[in-house]
Amino acid sequence: MNPLLLIDGLDPTQDTPVEILHTILLGIIKYSSDLDGLTVPPLRASYMIQYRNNLIGKHFKTLMQIMAFHVHGLVSPAEFKLIKAVGALGSVLWVHEIEDMAKYLEDIEVLVGNVLDAFDDVDPTKILVKMKLHILTHLHQDIRRFGPAIRNSTEIFECFNGIFRLCSIFSNHQAPSRDIATKFSSLDRLKHILSGGYWKEGDVWVQAGKNVLHVLHSQPIIQRHLGWAPVIQHIPGSIRAIGKAKSPSYLWSETLASKVNQLIPFEAPRLQKWRTGASVVSHAEDVCRYHSWIFFKDQNHNAVGRIAEILAVDGNMLEAGQGLVTIELFTVMDTCHPDFDLPYLRRCEEGYRVIQSKDILFRFSAQHDCRIGKCEALSTRALTQERSLTNRAEKLIKHSDDKNYIINLYGIHNGNLLRKILPEHLVKPRPLYHNRKTHHITVATTLRIDQRAKRARTQEKRKATLAAKQARKEMKRKEMEHEDEGDEGDNPLEHDEQPFRKRARKA
Template sequence: MRECGTPSVPSFYALRKKQASLVADISNLQPRHHISALGNHFYMNHPIDLISLDWANPFVREFIQIYPEITENVSESWQADKFTKEINDQLTPMWADWKLASYKHFYVNEVAQLQDGRFVLPLRWIIFNKEEHVEVLFLSQNELAEFIVNDPEMKRIPCTDLKYNYLDLKTQFPDLKFRSKSLNLRYDIQVMMPHPVRKIANGRPAFSIRIMPWADDVSGNRSKQYNAHMNVYVANVNLPHRKLSQEYFVRFCSTSPHASSSEQLEALAEDLKSDKWNEAYDCKLNEEIIFQMHGHLLPADNPQQAEHTSTAGANANLWCRGDDSGGSDEHRESNEGYHALFEPGIPRTPEQTIKTIKDQIWAAGRGVQDAVDKIQTKTGVKDRTASFWIQQMIDKARQIQQDRLTTEATRDPRLNDKKVKGPDRESIKESIKAAIQQEVFDWVLTQPRERYDRLPQNSHKYIWHETNKVWDKKKDAQFAIRLQSSSTDGLSLSPLRAHYMVQYKNSLIGKHFKALQQLAVFHLHGGLCSKELFDLWKANGELGALIWYPEIKDIDKYLADLQILLDNVLDLWAVFDPSRIQYKYKLHVLSHLKADILRFGPAVLFATEIFECWNAVFRLCSVLSNHQAPSFDIATTLAGLERFKHQVSGGWWKNGNGDYIQAGAKVRNFLSNNKELRRRLGLADRSSSPPGFVKLVSKAKRASLLLHDAHPNFNAETQQLALISSDDLESRKWADCRYVVSRSGDVCKPDSWVFFEKMPLDVTRLCWQGTSSPKTLAGRIFKILSPEDAREDSGLALTIVEHFDVSSTNDNHFGMPILSRSGGVEIVKAKHDCFSGACGTTEDIVIQGRDRTTRTQKTISHSNDSRFVLNMHALHNANLIRETLPTSLYKPRPLFSDRRAKHDEIAAGLRVTGPKKRVAQKEKSKATRAKNKAKEANR
C-alpha cells in the first residue's frame, strides 16, 4: 500500500496489535491454555465464547430456534425425540411475549395465571402448529390457600394465554402456599417458587443452547507427508440444517499434534457444566441475556467414537460402542450370536462404563496386567486416558512390591522372620499387596501434578473394493468411460473425474463414494461384477437415498421402510461374505441407525461432511504458520478470523465503557454486498431467487423467435399455449433463457429432468407436487423462453417441457421406474438405461486447458433416447421424488421372508469354515514367526 502511495498506512506491528486488541474486545476470544490428564499442553478457543457470538450476530441470531417443536414432519434436530422427549431439564426455562412493550418472564415450575383466571403450572415451552405453546398442569386452591393439582393430565395451551407470572402473583397473594407431593406425575419435577434461574438472570432473558462437537485427525500439510493434528470443531444445533451445512457456521475450537480428542474434549466440557450461565448480547431482542450450553450429540468416525465412549474398538470381542454386541468367534458363529449381530443389543450406559474403568484402575494397583486385560476382554471397555495411567500404576506397583516383598534390605520386617511360614506368611504378603494397591490408587488420583494442584481443596468403501479388486486394466478403462459419460445434472455432484477415480480406486474420499453410490449401478453390466455384488449395489443405493432425506414427513412409515432397507443391505452382505459382519463393525453399526434417527432427526443432521470440508481452512492456517507452537498459533489465527467474521457480519460486542456496539455501516455492508467475501467465509446460500425466476442467456448468444417456432413438434394441441393471450403471444418475440428456478429452489436448465404441473390453458410451470396427482407429469426441459421486453423476474417466462410417461412397473434389472417418450417430456433425476439400450463408444476431441487438441477419448454413444430409467439412488431431492411417484414404484420389500432362518443357515456354514480359517491363520502366523526368527539368526 505504501508503494502505491496510500497515505497513513500503519506498520505491520500496529496492524497486528490492533487486530489482537479487537479479538480481546469481542467476547474475550483468547485461546486458553490447558494441560490434559496425560500431561499434554494445548490451547482452545472455548465454545462458550464462540457461541456467545451467535446471539450478537444478525446473520445467525435470526435462525436460532429456542424451543423444541412438536410436528409430524421431522427435518431439524429440535423436532426429534431427544429434543422433544428426553431433555426437559436442559431446555430453555423461560418464555416471554417479546411483541409486548413491557413483557413478563414466565418460568417453568412457577405458578402462573391465565387470561381467564385459572392457575397453571408451566412444565415446558414448545412450538406447536408453528406457534409458541406451553405444557401445563391446571391448579386450584384449597381451603388453606394452597395450590394443588386439579387435573393430573398435562395440557397444551398457547403461551399468549398466560397473563400473570410469579412476581405478579406474589404481589396479589403475599402468603402464597403450595405443595408438591402430588406433582410427581409424567415428569419428575419439583415445584420451585421462584425458579432458581430467575435470581441469576436478574431480569434478563435466559435461554439454553445445544452444540455438536466433532473431532478428527487431520494432516497439517498439503503434501503427501502426513503431519497429524487432532482437531475439535463445534456447531450450534439450534440452527437449521441448511445453515449448518455451510462453512460459515462451523466453529474451530482447538488443535494439537500431541493431545488426543478425548483430552481436548475434556477441556471443552468445562463449558457444559449444568450450573454455568453466561452473558451475551441478543441483537434480536436488543438486550443482554444469559444462556446455558449443553452437548447434544458427538458424531465422529468409528475409531474416534470408540475412543470417546471408552470402548476397545472394532477388533475387540465386545466391539460395539453402543451395546454389548459381539463375543468370541465361537459365539458369533452360533445361531444366536450370528443373528444378534444384525440387531442392536443391550445398550451400554455411562454409569456402567465409568464403574468398569474404575475397576480397571483399582486392579492395576496389584501390578498384574492380566487382571486388567480380563476386565477389558469381558466388558469391551478400554479408556485411552485410563490406559496411560494404568500402565504407570502397574510398573509402580511392581517396583514397590519388589521393594517391600522381595528385596531383603527393604522388604517388610515381618517377612524377615523365618518362623513365619505357610498361610501366615501369605496373609502378610496379601495385606502388604492390598496396602500397595491403595497407595498406588491414591497416587494416580493426584496425577498429573499440574492439574491436581489446580483443583479446589475440599462403507461405502467395502463394496467398491470388492467390486474393482478383480478388474484388469481393460475393465478399469471400460468402467471409467461409462462413468465419465454420466449426466450429473440434478445430482449436486462435483464434476466427475472418472479416470482419476479408477486410477486411484483404493484411495478415494467421501465425494468420490458419494458419486459412485448414485451412478455406479448403471455401469456395472457386461461382466464388471457378479449378480450378488450387483444386488448389493442396488440395495446400498436405495438405502443411501433414504438416509439422505432432509425432511421426514411420516416418521413411522419412514422408519419401517428404513428397517427393511437396512435389513436387506446387511443380509446381502451376509450372502456375499457370511463372515464380513463378524469383523466389520461398520456393518453392525447400521443396526443402530433407526434409533439414532428417532432421537436426533434425519441422518444428514449429524453427518460430518461439512466439518471435513472445513479442514481445508485449518490446513491453510497450519501451512502458513511457523510450526513452532501449532496449537496456540492456529487457535490465535482462527480467533482472529472469528473476530473479523463477527464484525463484518454486523455483530455486536461490548466496548470498554460497557456499551454494546457494532461496526460502521460500510464495514457491515462489505459482507452483504461482496459475494467473493461471502464465498470465502463459507456463507453461500442456494439460489434465493423465487420459483419461476429465469436467467436470460447473454445478449451475444441470445436468439429471437416466435412461439410456434420454439419446438419442432409443435402441433395444434401445443399451440393452445397461444390461447393465453391470442392478441399478444402469436406476434411476440421470445428469447432463450439459461435456467429457471423450480418450486423446490433448484436451478433447472434445458435438458434438465423435472416433474411439472400442467396448469389451465396448458401454461407449464415447474413444481414439486406433494402427492401423485394426474396433473403432475414427468418431463425434460426443451427450452426456457422469456418475452424479449420482459424482466427476468416478471413471471411471464414459459418452459417447454417434453413429456415422458412413467411406467406402472419398474425395470427388471435396476428395479427403478421406467420413463418412455410420449411426444411430450420427463423427470428431474433420470439416467439413460444403458443396460437395455444398445450403447456403444465413440470418440470426442480432448480439451487440454482451453485448447482443442488432435487427441480423442472414448465416451458413450446412446443408440436411442426414447427409454430411460429414473435414478432412485440419487440423493438430491430423494424425498420429493418419492412423494411424487406412486408408492408401488419405490416401496421397499424384504429380501428374505424369514431372516432368522437364513441367518441360522449361514451361521451353520460358518461353524464349518470359521475354525478351519482360524487354524490356517495360526499356522501361517507360526510359519511367519519361524521365518523371521531364522532371518534374525542368520544376520
C-alpha cells in the same frame, strides 16, 4: 476416567448418534452418467481411477448415486445387489425433513437390513470385523431421538482440515498449536466485529461503525472468506433468456412449440416475438435447463418429461411464470425395472406438450437404460488439456435409442419429492429376504464351515513353516558339528606354524 462420563444424565450409548459421513460414505461405500438432477460436481472418472485408494467423501457420495448404472454387467450378482442396497439407503438418509416418522423408520429398518444381508452374500466376515456395519443397526433409534441423520454429519467440518494445514504451513513451527489457536481466534474476532457483535470497552458495550458493518453486506469476497453468503432467491417460473447476440428473436412459427397439436396456454402467441431461454426455475427452486428431467402439472394431474425448448417473450414484458416450455413426454411404467429395481420411463406416442413455465414442479435424475439398448463405447472425443485439444482421445458410450430411461431413486436431490409423487408400490422398500433369520442361519452355517477350513489351512501352513524352520536349524547344527570335527582333525603344528609363515611372507 474421561470427565465427560461424570456429567449427570449423559448416556454415551444413547446420546452419540450415527454420523453418516464416516459410517456410510467412508464406511460401507468404501468397501463396496448423466449428472443433471443430481447437483454433484463433474464426474472426473480418470481422477477417481488414478487415485482410487485416496478418495474422499464427495467422491463416494457421487459414486453412491450413479455407480449401479456403470457397473451393471461388470460385477457379480451379489456385488451388484450390494451396490443397489447401499444406493437405496443413502438416498433415504440424506433428507432434511421427515413428514411421517413411523413410515420413514420402517423404511430405514428394511433398507439397513438389505445392506447387511447383501454384505452377507458378498463377504459375511465383514459383519464380524467392521464396527461401522454394526452401527447401522442403531440408525432408526438415533433418527427417532435426534431427527434426520444428515444433522449429525461432520462433512461440513472436514473443510477445517485445510485451514488447520495452512495455519501450520505459515507458522514458524516453534509453537504450531499456539499459532493455530491464535489464527482461529483472529478469524472469530473479525467475524464478530463485521457481523455487528458487541465488546466491552471500560463500562460501555460498543460495536463497529456502520461503514465497517456495510463491508460484510457489500463485499462478496469477504462473505465467502468468512463463510457467510446471502441465499440466492429463485423465483418459480422465471426464465433466464440467452443474450441477444447469441440468440436473436424469432417468430412463433419458427419454434418447436408451434408444431405441437394442442391449445397453447398463452394469449395470441403468434403476435409475439420469442427468444430462447437458457433456464427456467421450478416450484422447488431448481434451475432446469435443456434436457432436464422434470415432473410438471398437466391440467389436473402430474406428468413427467424432458425439457425440449424454453421460450421467453422478446422484451421481457411478462411476469415470471408466463413463459412457455416445450416438454418431451414420457410415461412412468407400472412395474419396476427387472435389473435395477427402479421405476422406468418410456417415450409417449403423443410426442410433446407445451406448458407454462410456472407449472414445472421439480427436477430429477434419470439414466439411459443401456441394458435394453445394448449401448457400447463406439464414439470418441478429443481430450482437452489447459483449454487446448490434444491428440489423445477417450471413448464415449453411444446410446442406441432415445426411448427407455430409468428414474434414479438413488439420487439425493429431490429424493423426498420423487418418492412422494410416484406410486407407492414403485418406491416402497422391499426386503431382499422375507425370512431373514433363515438366510442368516444359512450364511452362518456356510461361514462356520469356511472359517473352519480357513483355520485348518492356516494351521497346516503354520506347521509347514515350523517344520521348514526346524529343518533349517537342524541343517545349520549339522554343518557346525561337521566344521568342529574338521577342526579337531587338523595338525596342531600347522596352526603353530601359521604365524611364522605369515611373517615370512611379509619379509
